[in-house]
Amino acid sequence: MEITFTGKRALVTGAGKGIGRATALALARGGAEVTAVTRTQADLETLVRECPSVKPVCVDLADWDATERALKDVGPIDLLVNNAGCAMLQPFLEITQDSFDKSFDVNVKAALHVTQIVARGMKARGSGGSIVNISSQASHRAFKDHAVYCATKGALDMLTKVMALELAPYQIRVNSVNPTVVMTDMAKIGWSDPAKANTMISRIPMGKFAEVEDVVHAILFLLSDKSAMTNGAFLPIDGGFLAC
Template identity: 35%
Template sequence: MGKLDGRVAIVTGSSSGIGQAIAERLATEGAKIVIDYVGPSQGAEDTLKAVINAGSEGLVIEADISKVPETQALVEQAWQHFGSADILVNNAGMERKSAFWQTSEQDYDQVLAVNLKGPFFLTQAFVQRLRSAKKPGRVVNISSVHEDMAFPGFATYCASKGGLRMLMRDLAVELGPEGITVNNVAPGAIATPINKGLLADRPKLDALLQKIPLGRLGTAQDVAALVAFLTSDEAAYINGATLTIDGGLSRNYHEQ
């Protein structure tokens, strides 16, 4: 038996990278998976195959979490198809690099919409259905070490992740009495497709690795294992916490 048998998990941005790994790992633990994506569907179909190969069931839904009606439809379709949804992993995220004094309103709006507004209103829709069904649930936000650490050139990203940290803390208090726990997972440097430029730049990569006490980048599977724990009964008393997963980077990091 898996730790998540009988559970249904919505995982946003699960067509690639960390989200894909989370979907596969939760499926391995027995959860049925709602695979959310935007854009080309191939990655989401690959995730679905991985979920099925893990012995579980999946449902692929295209939903842009920055649009509130689409977040509501995502939850509604999950309940219609599986009869429930009691785990939400707010994984979808984005970043835009620019000097603070050159950051455009469009970039600000886009980053904050995906990284903060999306989790806010998707969690709201998720919680509304749980409350009406009088069911407990788990919310895990994939945040970043930059919910706490400065990241020059990425002010919008830092603002969104700092906001996500405070949102998590507030909801942990507000939703705890409803039997719903809310926690953040804060990855550091993870080897994913979004970091292919870094992975190809050996001098830059080596400089980063020197700052990570464990001497390696994290993997998507490292993050997925932590999410699997947080959504299991073993983590039933963890609420309102950020769990950092960065190989010790944030304890040993200095901006150049």
């Protein structure tokens, strides 16, 4: 099954590293005009060196007004990937107001706001579009020290459903992918302890973590016309973890 994005304009948040960066590069290779959004200028600079056709936008999406200013002239967008996110892990009794607010600002509010900006343009043009939110298996399962993270991803999943319901009349589809641990450079550090890793892997029927490409391929499918009747869906990329 060949998927191409020639003539499409895509926006990817959290595009400086990991899944977001790989998605931005894959979309560009597939023919899309890509706008890459992240808060770290150095990451954008290396991304543009790797793929000069990418349009960089540096902004902290937790800042509502700054996001509005940064994206108001971004131009028409056909495809959106809400990938920006953070994980601030704390035992439940030690959760702080700051970590709670920051997590919801980035993981939920930013996805809502960026989608509002992009979807208004999609609606006005009448050409439809496709939006993919990057959620997690943590929206469906409880994990120690993940109370706030789990709550944000649960909220994002429900936001995905409501977006799908309200935007579908304009032929705008909204779906999410829900990965297990994905072996980004950061995750390789966090899960390098075999004892910790094996505890999680033992709960995954396929006996391994996901690779970045596993998630990117799912995102590309949901963005493409190959999934034209898929709307409001959660796609686990978890080797069967949620099936247990």
